[in-house]
Amino acid sequence: MRKRKRKRKMEGALWLLVVVVLAVVLAPAESAGDVKIWPMPASVSSGNKRLHLSKDFELLTQGTGYNDASGILKDGFNRMLAVVNNGHVVDGNFSDKSSLLSGLHALQYGIDESYKLMVPSPENQAYAHLEANTVFGALHGLQTFSQLCHFNYKSRVIEVHMSPWTITDQPRFSYRGLLIDTSRHYLPLPVIKNVIDSMTYAKLNTSFVPDMVVINCCSYAQKRGINVMAELDVPGHALSWRVGYPALWPSNYCQQPLDVSNEFTFQVIDGILSDFSKIFKFKFVHLGGDKVNTSCWTDTPCISKWLKKHHMNESQAYQYFVLRAQNIALSHGYEIVNWEETFNNFGNKLGRKTVVHNWLRGGVAQQVVASGLRCIVSNQDKWYLDHLDTAWQEFYMNEPFANITNSKQQKLVIGGEVCMWDEHIDGSDIEQTIWPRAAAAAERLWTPYDKLANDASEVTGRLAYFRCLLNQRGVAAAPLSGPGRVAPF
Amino acid sequence: MRKRKRKRKMEGALWLLVVVVLAVVLAPAESAGDVKIWPMPASVSSGNKRLHLSKDFELLTQGTGYNDASGILKDGFNRMLAVVNNGHVVDGNFSDKSSLLSGLHALQYGIDESYKLMVPSPENQAYAHLEANTVFGALHGLQTFSQLCHFNYKSRVIEVHMSPWTITDQPRFSYRGLLIDTSRHYLPLPVIKNVIDSMTYAKLNTSFVPDMVVINCCSYAQKRGINVMAELDVPGHALSWRVGYPALWPSNYCQQPLDVSNEFTFQVIDGILSDFSKIFKFKFVHLGGDKVNTSCWTDTPCISKWLKKHHMNESQAYQYFVLRAQNIALSHGYEIVNWEETFNNFGNKLGRKTVVHNWLRGGVAQQVVASGLRCIVSNQDKWYLDHLDTAWQEFYMNEPFANITNSKQQKLVIGGEVCMWDEHIDGSDIEQTIWPRAAAAAERLWTPYDKLANDASEVTGRLAYFRCLLNQRGVAAAPLSGPGRVAPF
Numbered sequence: 001m002r003k004r005k006r007k008r009k010m011e012g013a014l015w016l017l018v019v020v021v022l023a024v025v026l027a028p029a030e031s032a033g034d035v036k037i038w039p040m041p042a043s044v045s046s047g048n049k050r051l052h053l054s055k056d057f058e059l060l061t062q063g064t065g066y067n068d069a070s071g072i073l074k075d076g077f078n079r080m081l082a083v084v085n086n087g088h089v090v091d092g093n094f095s096d097k098s099s100l101l102s103g104l105h106a107l108q109y110g111i112d113e114s115y116k117l118m119v120p121s122p123e124n125q126a127y128a129h130l131e132a133n134t135v136f137g138a139l140h141g142l143q144t145f146s147q148l149c150h151f152n153y154k155s156r157v158i159e160v161h162m163s164p165w166t167i168t169d170q171p172r173f174s175y176r177g178l179l180i181d182t183s184r185h186y187l188p189l190p191v192i193k194n195v196i197d198s199m200t201y202a203k204l205n206t207s208f209v210p211d212m213v214v215i216n217c218c219s220y221a222q223k224r225g226i227n228v229m230a231e232l233d234v235p236g237h238a239l240s241w242r243v244g245y246p247a248l249w250p251s252n253y254c255q256q257p258l259d260v261s262n263e264f265t266f267q268v269i270d271g272i273l274s275d276f277s278k279i280f281k282f283k284f285v286h287l288g289g290d291k292v293n294t295s296c297w298t299d300t301p302c303i304s305k306w307l308k309k310h311h312m313n314e315s316q317a318y319q320y321f322v323l324r325a326q327n328i329a330l331s332h333g334y335e336i337v338n339w340e341e342t343f344n345n346f347g348n349k350l351g352r353k354t355v356v357h358n359w360l361r362g363g364v365a366q367q368v369v370a371s372g373l374r375c376i377v378s379n380q381d382k383w384y385l386d387h388l389d390t391a392w393q394e395f396y397m398n399e400p401f402a403n404i405t406n407s408k409q410q411k412l413v414i415g416g417e418v419c420m421w422d423e424h425i426d427g428s429d430i431e432q433t434i435w436p437r438a439a440a441a442a443e444r445l446w447t448p449y450d451k452l453a454n455d456a457s458e459v460t461g462r463l464a465y466f467r468c469l470l471n472q473r474g475v476a477a478a479p480l481s482g483p484g485r486v487a488p489f
Numbered sequence: 490m491r492k493r494k495r496k497r498k499m500e501g502a503l504w505l506l507v508v509v510v511l512a513v514v515l516a517p518a519e520s521a522g523d524v525k526i527w528p529m530p531a532s533v534s535s536g537n538k539r540l541h542l543s544k545d546f547e548l549l550t551q552g553t554g555y556n557d558a559s560g561i562l563k564d565g566f567n568r569m570l571a572v573v574n575n576g577h578v579v580d581g582n583f584s585d586k587s588s589l590l591s592g593l594h595a596l597q598y599g600i601d602e603s604y605k606l607m608v609p610s611p612e613n614q615a616y617a618h619l620e621a622n623t624v625f626g627a628l629h630g631l632q633t634f635s636q637l638c639h640f641n642y643k644s645r646v647i648e649v650h651m652s653p654w655t656i657t658d659q660p661r662f663s664y665r666g667l668l669i670d671t672s673r674h675y676l677p678l679p680v681i682k683n684v685i686d687s688m689t690y691a692k693l694n695t696s697f698v699p700d701m702v703v704i705n706c707c708s709y710a711q712k713r714g715i716n717v718m719a720e721l722d723v724p725g726h727a728l729s730w731r732v733g734y735p736a737l738w739p740s741n742y743c744q745q746p747l748d749v750s751n752e753f754t755f756q757v758i759d760g761i762l763s764d765f766s767k768i769f770k771f772k773f774v775h776l777g778g779d780k781v782n783t784s785c786w787t788d789t790p791c792i793s794k795w796l797k798k799h800h801m802n803e804s805q806a807y808q809y810f811v812l813r814a815q816n817i818a819l820s821h822g823y824e825i826v827n828w829e830e831t832f833n834n835f836g837n838k839l840g841r842k843t844v845v846h847n848w849l850r851g852g853v854a855q856q857v858v859a860s861g862l863r864c865i866v867s868n869q870d871k872w873y874l875d876h877l878d879t880a881w882q883e884f885y886m887n888e889p890f891a892n893i894t895n896s897k898q899q900k901l902v903i904g905g906e907v908c909m910w911d912e913h914i915d916g917s918d919i920e921q922t923i924w925p926r927a928a929a930a931a932e933r934l935w936t937p938y939d940k941l942a943n944d945a946s947e948v949t950g951r952l953a954y955f956r957c958l959l960n961q962r963g964v965a966a967a968p969l970s971g972p973g974r975v976a977p978f
Contacts, residue, residue, distance in 0.1 A: 185977050190963035424976040427960035428921045428967045471916035474679040476965060478917045485976075487913040488674055 035162075037147045038466035039203055039443035040451055041169035046162040051120065072223050073135050079197075079224075080142040083473050084149045084158055107136055107222050109283040113205065114170035115141035119148060119160055136225040137170075140203055144169065147469065173400065175376055175415030176445040177206040177229075178438055185426035192217050198435065198475045200224050202442035202466075208286060208417060218279060229337070230280045232272055233288025234258055235265075235321045250303055254296035260317045261297075261306035270328050277332040284355065285329050289322050290339035319346045326351045337376065340364050347371055355414060359384075366403045369412035377416035383441055385433055386421045388484040392463065393456035396440035401449070416445055433485045435477030436467040524651075526636045527955035528692055528932035529940055530658035535651040540609065561712050562624050568686075568713075569631040572962045573638045573647055596625055596711050598772040602694065603659035604630035608637060608649055625714040626659075629692055633658065636958065662889065664865055664904030665934040666695040666718075667927055674915035681706050687924065687964045689713050691931035691955075697775060697906060707768060718826070719769040721761055722777025723747060724754075724810045739792055743785035749806045750786075750795035759817050766821040773844065774818050778811050779828035808835045815840045826865065829853050836860055844903060848873075855892045858901040866905035872930055874909045874922055877973040881952065882945035885929035890938070905934055922974045924966030925956040 035044050115137040121129035128145065132138040144167060148160045178199055180192065196207060196217060207221060208229045221228050235257030248265050249255045258265050276285060294314035297303045307317055326336050335353040343356040343364075348371065350356070355374040358364040361381065368375040377383070382390060382398035400413045418441045420434055440463065444452065453459045463480060470477035479488045524533050604626040610618035617634065621627040633656060637649045667688055669681065685696060685706060696710060697718045710717050724746030737754050738744045747754050765774060783803035786792045796806055815825050824842040832845040832853075837860065839845070844863040847853040850870065857864040866872070871879060871887035889902045907930045909923055929952065933941065942948045952969060959966035968977045 186957075186960075188961040188963070190961065194963060424978055426968070426977045427963075428965045429976050431965065432917045468675075471675075472677040472679065474677070474683060474916075476917045476920065479915070487918050487974075488915045489913055 034462065036462055036465045037144055037167075038439060038462055038469075039446035040462075041144060041167045042448050042451065043166075043168040045166045047164045049163040051160040051163045073138055075223060076135075076139045076142050076225075080146045083201075084146050084151075107225060107227060108281075109206075109227060110174050111136055112170075113137050113140055113174075113225075114168075115144075117141045117144055117165065117167040117169070119145070119163055119165040122164075136205075139200070139225045140169065143200060143203060171203065171205075171446045172448055173413070173415035173445045175206055175417070176204045176442060177208050177376065177415065177417030178204050178434070179208045179378070179417055179419040179421070181420055181422040181425070182209060184422045187422070187430065188427050189216055191427040191430060193220055194475065195430065195434065196221050196224060196226055198431070198470065198473075199226055199438075201470065201473065201475070202439045203446050204438070204442050206282075206415075206417070222281075227282045228280060229282050229284050229286055230276055231286035231288055232269065232276070232325075233286070233290070234269060234325050235260065235318070236290065236292040237288055250296045250300040254299055256296060257292050257294060257318075257321070259300075259303060260321050261303045266324060266328065269325055270331075273329055273332045273334070277334065283335055284337050285332075285334040286337040286357070287322070287325050287329060288339055289342040290359070292318055292341065294318055315345065319349060322346075323349060323351070326354065340368075343368055343371075343373065347373070357417075359419070362398075362402065365400060365413055369404060369409040372412070374412045374414050376414060378419050380419070383416065383418045384421065385418055385437060385484065386423060386425065388433070390437070391483055392437045392440040392480060395437045396444060396453070396456040396459065396463075398441065398444060400444070416441065429485060431476040432478040435470055435475060436463055436480060437484055439463060439466055439470075439477075523951065525951055525954045526633060526656075527928060527951055527958075528935035529951075530633060530656045531937050531940065532655075532657040534655045536653045538652040540649040540652045562627060564712060565624075565628045565631055565714075569635045572690075573635050573640075596714060596716060597770075598695075598716060599663050600625055601659075602626050602629055602663075602714075603657075604633075606630045606633055606654065606656040606658070608634070608652055608654040611653075625694075628689070628714045629658065632689060632692060660692065660694075660935045661937055662902070662904030662934045664695055664906070665693045665931060666697050666865065666904065666906030667693050667923070668697045668867070668906055668908040668910070670909055670911040670914070671698060673911045676911070676919065677916050678705055680916040680919060682709055683964065684919065684923065685710050685713060685715055687920070687959065687962075688715055688927075690959065690962065690964070691928045692935050693927070693931050695771075695904075695906070711770075716771045717769060718771050718773050718775055719765055720775035720777055721758065721765070721814075722775070722779070723758060723814050724749065724807070725779065725781040726777055739785045739789040743788055745785060746781050746783060746807075746810070748789075748792060749810050750792045755813060755817065758814055759820075762818055762821045762823070766823070772824055773826050774821075774823040775826040775846070776811070776814050776818060777828055778831040779848070781807055781830065783807055804834065808838060811835075812838060812840070815843065829857075832857055832860075832862065836862070846906075848908070851887075851891065854889060854902055858893060858898040861901070863901045863903050865903060867908050869908070872905065872907045874907055874926060874973065875912060875914065877922070879926070880972055881926045881929040881969060884926045885933060885942070885945040885948065885952075887930065887933060889933070905930065918974060920965040921967040924959055924964060925952055925969060926973055928952060928955055928959075928966075 035046060037044070112133040113136055115130060115132040117131075118129040121127040123129070130138060130141040130145065132141055148165060149158050150161060151157075152159050178195070180187070180195060182192070192209075199205075199207065205225060206227045206229060207217075208231065209217075218228050237256070245264075245268055247262065248258045248268060250257075250259050273285065294317065297307060297314055297317060307313070312320060322338065322342050326338075329336050330351065330353065335355065336351060337355045337357050338350065340356050340358050340360055342350060342354075344360075347356075347368070350373060352373070355376055356364070356368045357376045357378060358368070359378045359380050362379040364379070365375040365377050377398070377400040379398065380387065382394050384390065395418065398416075400416050401410055404410050404413065418434075418438045420430065422430070425433055440456070443459070460480065467477045467480060478485050481489075524535060526533070601622040602625055604619060604621040606620075607618040610616040612618070619627060619630040619634065621630055637654060638647050639650060640646075641648050667684070669676070669684060671681070681698075688694075688696065694714060695716045695718060696706075697720065698706075707717050726745070734753075734757055736751065737747045737757060739746075739748050762774065783806065786796065786803055786806060796802070801809060811827065811831050815827075818825050819840065819842065824844065825840060826844045826846050827839065829845055829847050829849055831839060831843075833849075836845075836857070839862060841862070844865055845853070845857045846865045846867060847857070848867045848869050851868045853868070854864040854866050866887070866889040868887065869876065871883050873879065884907065887905075889905050890899055893899050893902065907923075907927045909919065911919070914922055929945070932948070949969065956966045956969060967974050970978075
């Protein structure tokens with residue numbers, strides 16, 4: 001009976017066992033401390049025992065049904081070990097084996113990111129037990145495991161305190177994003193990679209990069225459980241298209257938005273989205289649609305003539321452009337994200353596969369989901385990282401379900417995104433502008449509503465601990481006290 | 490004849506050959522651009538050809554007399570390749586061999602850091618030729634080589650422009666330091682390691698860390714050609730000693746400086762320096778001696794009594810303490826660095842092996858070397874990195890030989906050090922507070938006087954390029970415009 005149950009588990013789920021030594025109780029009556037995990041898991045129980053990791057702690061895959069051909073889990077395990085070891089000279093003479101089973105899923109929006117972690121495994125005290133339905137759930141489990149580990153400078157071993165642990169966890173929202181702007185200042189590749197690595201520590205899962213430099217990072221990010229969403233912001237924000245396609249500007253004197261009257265405009269959009277679809281495998285593409293000033297269309301004689309011929313005013317032409325671009329994206333298999341201006345202007349005309357990306361103010365999500373469309377929350381007063389005067393407490397308290405009580409409507413809020421626009425950002429200050437404030441939002445997006453603090457001050461200690469962890473891992477997260485990117489004092 | 494000459498070279502010097510492909514001239518009439526190397530080498534000549542690196546560019550040691558047992562050069566070569574590749578997907582189908590010869594020297598103050606780099610080698614166009622008397626000279630040569638390499642995004646190969654290159658180089662000063670304070674804010678190990686790596690890019694060679702956390706970094710630094718100087722700052726700055734040695738405070742009410750009347754004080758100093766000598770192999774130890782307020786000695790009855798008995802006033806007791814600590818350090822084989830307060834108070838009594846560390850103001854070096862002692866320049870108005878309002882131009886223009894014209898006296902200025910005191914520094918902002926300003930001082934300390942710019946504005950473009958290089962290598966160097974640690978705009 002027991003055996004059969006186990007077999008079922010192996011077929012249905014990815015699970016792995018990670019070595020820890022057999023319950024070496026250093027402080028048998030140690031009082032259970034605070035749980036320091038960030039973001040807080042859905043369910044946690046801990047004890048008062050202290051374990052430590054064997055020196056040759058490792059992940060074994062031989063003899064199991066799991067084929068980690070792309071090395072995602074092995075790499076994730078090695079990264080976890082690296083951040084846990086963190087350059088320390090670790091002692092310890094214990095050794096044991098670990099084992100990993102089951103299949104691999106491709107990363108995609110809405111993938112099962114849940115995991116269950118038991119330290120030690122109830123069935124074998126010399127192991128930790130990590131169970132997940134997908135490799136990406138397992139990666140989250142490894143991140144949580146890394147946060148249970150502490151280097152003891154005296155004994156020079158890595159310890160797990162407050163054992164036994166049982167953690168059952170899954171995200172509240174399936175879209176937990178960080179926008180990384182690379183258009184105004186050059187961001188070198190290693191900097192973007194460091195940001196992607198740091199996102200995994202806070203269990204964020206989507207990086208939205210409105211620039212094509214990120215092509216280089218796609219596979220790097222995917223292997224870490226981070227989807228990359230590309231943006232083609234039309235018809236505005238397209239000044240740079242001139243380099244390749246001068247004919248797409250209304251005229252040399254009036255350069256934005258793209259020429260709505262020119263069929264070639266849509267041929268180029270089609271070509272770019274066709275290229276995108278080969279590189280960006282994420283379900284969504286971002287088509288922008290924000291900040292469109294259409295006066296260039298009426299000021300340019302040939303376009304103005306075209307508008308009259310087609311009985312369109314500026315506003316109708318803007319709608320025509322956005323909807324036509326949406327159809328092109330749909331034809332390439334994408335679902336669409338558009339900035340909220342499109343919804344504010346002609347929400348009822350937007351394709352039903354549209355996700356409206358809120359940014360101008362709070363309260364928009366409420367209207368979007370009431371209209372039956374999906375929404376990503378990024379209201380700039382709370383979740384724009386370039387607003388340095390927005391403190392982490394405000395990031396933490398920004399609730400995507402504000403005033404949305406209907407559970408069907410709540411499901412349409414797919415998540416949120418903190419935005420790092422780079423007017424004053426480059427490789428020299430991006431990390432401390434993002435962290436720790438993005439972590440505050442990450443917990444809001446990961447942890448079940450009823451486990452979130454009602455008052456941000458309740459989590460100050462745990463977030464300060466996470467900030468210290470980021471520093472130890474080489475991420476230049478700023479101190480908690482004061483506004484964004486403040487120097488310590 | 491030719492063969493014998495070669496043999497002599499093999500005996501006398503370390504030399505290595507590094508692969509580049511045979512002069513693939515992409516732009517045969519390319520005009521020679523600006524030399525972008527930072528710090529500027531002693532002697533440079535370049536051409537107008539463009540080469541590119543083979544994909545399997547590598548360093549071979551087999552079949553040579555050189556035994557890189559500790560892997561220093563191989564590691565240095567691999568780091569150089571990593572920063573040159575920098576995460577790019579490099580194409581290219583050329584391959585060749587490289588070769589490395591001769592012996593290994595231990596890193597120490599005053600070691601020969603010179604090198605000669607020819608790209609390509611005049612004897613074999615498929616190789617670059619790097620010649621050095623020590624492995625640490627060779628590491629500098631590899632750093633320079635890395636700065637000749639550029640990734641071409643179109644062809645996806647790494648190119649060397651302006652070939653052929655002949656660079657003969659050696660530092661102007663043998664002590665080129667960066668003080669990394671770790672006493673006021675915790676600096677995680679990975680952060681310190683990143684700072685050490687970034688020092689090598691600017692050819693700095695000494696990190697002075699007034700804290701024992703650095704023990705972990707000693708071997709890491711040495712392998713990169715960075716000496717680590719430890720500090721035991723006595724008799725002041727010793728509040729924390731109380732933890733281990735409460736008896737060393739004058740009293741519970743008066744806690745600094747250390748009790749001059751207590752023989753146990755000097756026994757503890759002896760013990761610590763004995764331990765230091767096993768860990769810190771650098772020729773110098775820093776004994777501090779700054780900011781001593783001796784009122785605690787006269788305010789504490791038993792010490793006051795002891796002073797009277799020994800016919801000492803406060804000032805004489807301060808001198809007695811410093812000189813006795815110097816003698817203890819000498820007995821452990823160290824030469825001594827003391828802050829300038831010791832010189833300002835009793836310069837003529839200091840041991841002749843003392844190096845006076847200037848910090849209070851400019852003009853001190855002049856007095857120190859006139860008295861026959863050696864000096865390290867760190868005048869706070871120009872070379873304190875925590876002074877955010879000191880711009881890089883002032884760092885660049887601070888001349889250690891100011892008003893020192895006698896060549897014998899000039900030899901006593903062993904170098905300089907930029908200081909990163911950490912009242913407002915931790916892992917979140919240390920890199921952008923250090924860079925690019927430390928690089929400006931690094932060129933002052935490396936490059937021959939007659940090759941330095943008379944006006945800092947002449948090197949703005951080259952330093953901006955180096956700052957960009959630091960960013961590409963993941964170092965959060967701040968922009969050049971504005972004061973220290975300024976955000977880009």
